[in-house]
Structure formats: structure tokens, C-alpha cells
Amino acid sequence: MNIKIRLIRPPVPKFNLNVFETNTLQIIPIEKQTQESNCNSIRQDNNSDTSSDNNQELSFDRKKLSAIVEEMKNQISLLGLNEDLLKVAIQLLQPQLLSELKKKKYTAIAIAIAGLIAALKQTYIPITQKEILAKISVSKKLIKKILLKIHNNYKLESVVYAFIQSISQNLGFNQKFIKFCIQVFKKIQQNNLIQGEHENVIAAAIVKYSGDIIFANRGGIIPSVIAQQAKCSISTFKIFHKKVFEKLYLLCKN
CATH class of the missing domain: 1.10.472 (Cyclin A; domain 1)
Known part of the structure; x- marks a missing residue:
């Protein structure tokens, strides 16, 4: 059966981001380096x-x-x-x-x-x-x-988590919202949707996707707000967001 995908274009949100409950977020501390230089x-x-x-x-x-x-x-x-x-x-x-x-x-x-x-x-x-x-x-x-x-054996997940925390904290979202974003990120990984995108771009798309779901009745979150906090261009994270939206939309329909 053919499924027609209709991209949701939420209107500009009219809610005040500052009214949401916020928790103090701790960025993952610097790991102790034991090896010699x-x-x-x-x-x-x-x-x-x-x-x-x-x-x-x-x-x-x-x-x-x-x-x-x-x-x-x-x-x-x-x-x-x-x-x-x-x-x-x-x-x-x-x-x-x-x-x-x-x-x-x-x-x-x-x-x-x-x-x-x-x-x-x-x-x-x-x-x-x-x-x-x-x-x-x-x-x-x-x-x-x-x-x-440079041999840099870092964990993509931890860097994306840090950006999700930073963006969400600056927008006034609480820990529950962040946990939902992390669940979305895991779903994205399971479906191999990440193909070299920068960590802040991935995080921005996830916050946008999650915000449009949780705050659908308030109009979601406009892209420029997220792009500003993620320090990336709107067009860059929109491309990844579209891929995520379409793939997860199809999964929900099946």
C-alpha cells in the first residue's frame, strides 16, 4: 500500500519557552587522562x-x-x-x-x-x-x-547528548524533554540514519522533532530558534530533520 507522506509545517509558536520547568544540567566532566603524551x-x-x-x-x-x-x-x-x-x-x-x-x-x-x-x-x-x-x-x-x-576515539553518543542538553537547557526545557530526545536519538541510530552529520546538527534535528511532538498543540518550535542555539544553519539541520521525520513517520505507520 502506498503511503502519502505529508510534511507537517507547524506555525510560529506563541508560547513562552521560559514557563517550562528547568533542571540544572551537568555537562559530562572531562575524563581523566592517564596515558602519557x-x-x-x-x-x-x-x-x-x-x-x-x-x-x-x-x-x-x-x-x-x-x-x-x-x-x-x-x-x-x-x-x-x-x-x-x-x-x-x-x-x-x-x-x-x-x-x-x-x-x-x-x-x-x-x-x-x-x-x-x-x-x-x-x-x-x-x-x-x-x-x-x-x-x-x-x-x-x-x-x-x-x-x-589525530587519533580521537571519542563517543558520538556522548557528544550528541551534550549538545541536546545544552540546546534544551537554553530553551528552558526540563529533564523529561531531554530524556525523550535521547530516546529519539537511539531510534535514529537503530535505523542508521546518521551519515557523517555534525553532532550539533544531529542534536538540533532531534530537539526540533521532539519539540514538534510534545508541543504540537502550541505550534512546535520554529527552526531559527533551534539553529541559533545549536550554532548551525537552518538549512543544514532541516535536511537531516526531514530524513528523520520521514523515516520515523513510516515506522510509526507500519
């Missing part, structure tokens, strides 16, 4: 016999590593983040990045920004790549290349 692998025993060229090479590595760390400190201060993030970011750096730096394929500031973005995901802090790059002129393509070389 990968950057230690570039250090060598000072007591061993080394040539003048080796000494110069080590001096170059130290200077560049210092430049990377200093840039990370500047960005952490600029964004008002916890200084502990620096330790996580340094531990994610790979020695081969310094090798690429020597070949002038990458810049110290690009490595610093990429390392910081990776650390944010590792610690589940809901700050987008867009927010960081908006304050500095670094090529997005270059950042992506470096991120691919």
Missing part, C-alpha cells in the same frame, strides 16, 4: 651521542611544539574553557604532525586548532568547530585534514 616520543635522551643536526632538529621540534601549545592556551582563554583541556589536546597530538609541520604542509596554529577541536569532542563539551573558526582565519579544509590524522 604522545609528544614525548619526539624527545630523546640528552646523554646520548647526537650530532649537531640532531640537536638542531630537536630544537626545532621543541620550538614548534611550544608554539602549538601557546596557541592552544590562547584559544582556551578566548573561549573561556577549563585549562585542563590543554592536557587532553596535547595527548591527542601525533608525532607525525610535527613532521608535516617541518615540510610546511601544516601550520602550528592549524594543528593547535585541530587538536583543540578533537579535545572538545573527547571531553564532550558542546562547542562547535564553527564557533572556534569564527574567531580565527584558518582553512576549514586544512583543519579537516589534520583532524583525520
Whole structure:
């Protein structure tokens, strides 16, 4: 039987978001890092016999590593983040990045920004790549290349949860709403609907989908409100939202 899908276009909501009960939400804390920094692998025993060229090479590595760390400190201060993030970011750096730096394929500031973005995901802090790059002129393509070389074994679920919490909290929604959003996210995962979308975009689509259901009699939530809190474009999260809506709509009908 053919099912005709009619996309719901809720009107602009007239309810006051601030009247909903709110609970204090705790962002997942920074995980303790026990492993030693990968950057230690570039250090060598000072007591061993080394040539003048080796000494110069080590001096170059130290200077560049210092430049990377200093840039990370500047960005952490600029964004008002916890200084502990620096330790996580340094531990994610790979020695081969310094090798690429020597070949002038990458810049110290690009490595610093990429390392910081990776650390944010590792610690589940809901700050987008867009927010960081908006304050500095670094090529997005270059950042992506470096991120691919950084071994960052983070959990997608935890990052999406953090963004759902952040968006919902800023809109004045309570813990029950957040739990419903997480249920929707699990359903999305079960149906393999995620195909490389950014975590904040996924979270924005989920909050929109959940809000349109829970607050249907109040007109749902207009996209611009969510996009503003998720720090993403309306068109970007609308594309993913449409996919989620159509797939889950069909599942409910079957």
C-alpha cells in the first residue's frame, strides 16, 4: 500500500519557552587522562651521542611544539574553557604532525586548532568547530585534514547528548524533554540514519522533532530558534530533520 507522506509545517509558536520547568544540567566532566603524551616520543635522551643536526632538529621540534601549545592556551582563554583541556589536546597530538609541520604542509596554529577541536569532542563539551573558526582565519579544509590524522576515539553518543542538553537547557526545557530526545536519538541510530552529520546538527534535528511532538498543540518550535542555539544553519539541520521525520513517520505507520 502506498503511503502519502505529508510534511507537517507547524506555525510560529506563541508560547513562552521560559514557563517550562528547568533542571540544572551537568555537562559530562572531562575524563581523566592517564596515558602519557604522545609528544614525548619526539624527545630523546640528552646523554646520548647526537650530532649537531640532531640537536638542531630537536630544537626545532621543541620550538614548534611550544608554539602549538601557546596557541592552544590562547584559544582556551578566548573561549573561556577549563585549562585542563590543554592536557587532553596535547595527548591527542601525533608525532607525525610535527613532521608535516617541518615540510610546511601544516601550520602550528592549524594543528593547535585541530587538536583543540578533537579535545572538545573527547571531553564532550558542546562547542562547535564553527564557533572556534569564527574567531580565527584558518582553512576549514586544512583543519579537516589534520583532524583525520589525530587519533580521537571519542563517543558520538556522548557528544550528541551534550549538545541536546545544552540546546534544551537554553530553551528552558526540563529533564523529561531531554530524556525523550535521547530516546529519539537511539531510534535514529537503530535505523542508521546518521551519515557523517555534525553532532550539533544531529542534536538540533532531534530537539526540533521532539519539540514538534510534545508541543504540537502550541505550534512546535520554529527552526531559527533551534539553529541559533545549536550554532548551525537552518538549512543544514532541516535536511537531516526531514530524513528523520520521514523515516520515523513510516515506522510509526507500519
